[in-house]
Amino acid sequence: MTVETQLQQSFAFVKEKIHFQPEIALILGSGLGTFGDKIEAVETLSYADIPSFPVSTVAGHAGRFIFGYCDGVPVVVMQGRVHMYEGYTPQEAVLPIRLMCMLGAKVLFLTNAAGGIQAGMKAGEFMLITDQISSFVPSPLRGANLDALGVRFPDMSEIYSQRLRKIIRKVAVNADIPLKEGVYVQTAGPAYESPAEIRMFRLLGADAVGMSTAIEAIAARHCGMEICGVSCISNLAAGISPHPLTHEEVKEAGDQAAPQFEKLVRQAITEIHQALQ
Numbered sequence: 001m002t003v004e005t006q007l008q009q010s011f012a013f014v015k016e017k018i019h020f021q022p023e024i025a026l027i028l029g030s031g032l033g034t035f036g037d038k039i040e041a042v043e044t045l046s047y048a049d050i051p052s053f054p055v056s057t058v059a060g061h062a063g064r065f066i067f068g069y070c071d072g073v074p075v076v077v078m079q080g081r082v083h084m085y086e087g088y089t090p091q092e093a094v095l096p097i098r099l100m101c102m103l104g105a106k107v108l109f110l111t112n113a114a115g116g117i118q119a120g121m122k123a124g125e126f127m128l129i130t131d132q133i134s135s136f137v138p139s140p141l142r143g144a145n146l147d148a149l150g151v152r153f154p155d156m157s158e159i160y161s162q163r164l165r166k167i168i169r170k171v172a173v174n175a176d177i178p179l180k181e182g183v184y185v186q187t188a189g190p191a192y193e194s195p196a197e198i199r200m201f202r203l204l205g206a207d208a209v210g211m212s213t214a215i216e217a218i219a220a221r222h223c224g225m226e227i228c229g230v231s232c233i234s235n236l237a238a239g240i241s242p243h244p245l246t247h248e249e250v251k252e253a254g255d256q257a258a259p260q261f262e263k264l265v266r267q268a269i270t271e272i273h274q275a276l277q
Helices: 003-017 033-038 095-102 162-174 195-204 214-222 247-276
Strands: 024-028 040-046 064-070 073-079 107-116 126-133 179-186 208-210 226-236
Touching: 003 040, 003 095, 024 033, 024 095, 024 247, 033 073, 033 247, 064 247, 073 095, 073 247, 095 107, 095 214, 107 126, 107 214, 107 247, 126 162, 126 214, 126 247, 162 179, 162 226, 162 247, 179 214, 179 226, 208 226, 214 226, 226 247
Parallel strands: 024 073, 024 107, 107 226, 126 179, 179 208
Antiparallel strands: 040 064, 064 073, 107 208, 126 226
16 A cells, blocks of 8 residues: 555545644654643544554553644644654654644644753753754655655755744743753664764764654655654663663653643643744
């Protein structure tokens, strides 16, 4: 089955089941999934119920779409994303992004749990993503181009919208939430990176590392969405951290940071909505 056929089958099913048009799409990273339970849900849909759709298998990821309102703003929330390390191709991993775009979402708000590379970072801090490095994973745009979504060779000179970054900075200052900024690098996973790899990433200019997000941003940029992203620094990366890395540590840091994260995201969504009008 081609990527285009998968996407069309999924879209046809969701359009029949869901009668809600979102304005902003939000992806919740590890440890941050409970935010989805705090919006005014209108409709929900499990990934497992959608034909030809990838299913999230990571512990702590609910694996469903929530359609509803965040302080009056129409949103679609991915409560759990899908990753390449679960066995999916890059094209399958970004199918949800393309689907949300086709459903009407104009903005993609990405969140993730990431390992901190930037000097001085601490677990529990937030980093506004200013740019990304995706060279270590295959592009989700490989293969036949989906002309209905975007051009064959999309520009990536401003993946993360300067306009949206300015809004998030302002929200963070007003809410007294410390916010670092930096470049995110995606690896394929599921193994954590080696200390030598972290040293290489630092030399390349990366400030945080994770196993998602970059290919999602590429797919969103391809189909014309405006993108912003915030990483929750869940741990210091290998060689910087004084102890071995575990998924439990990542989730625990996300849970502890959740109240501030939710405050930042909620207020940013309101401000972004106003900017779109």
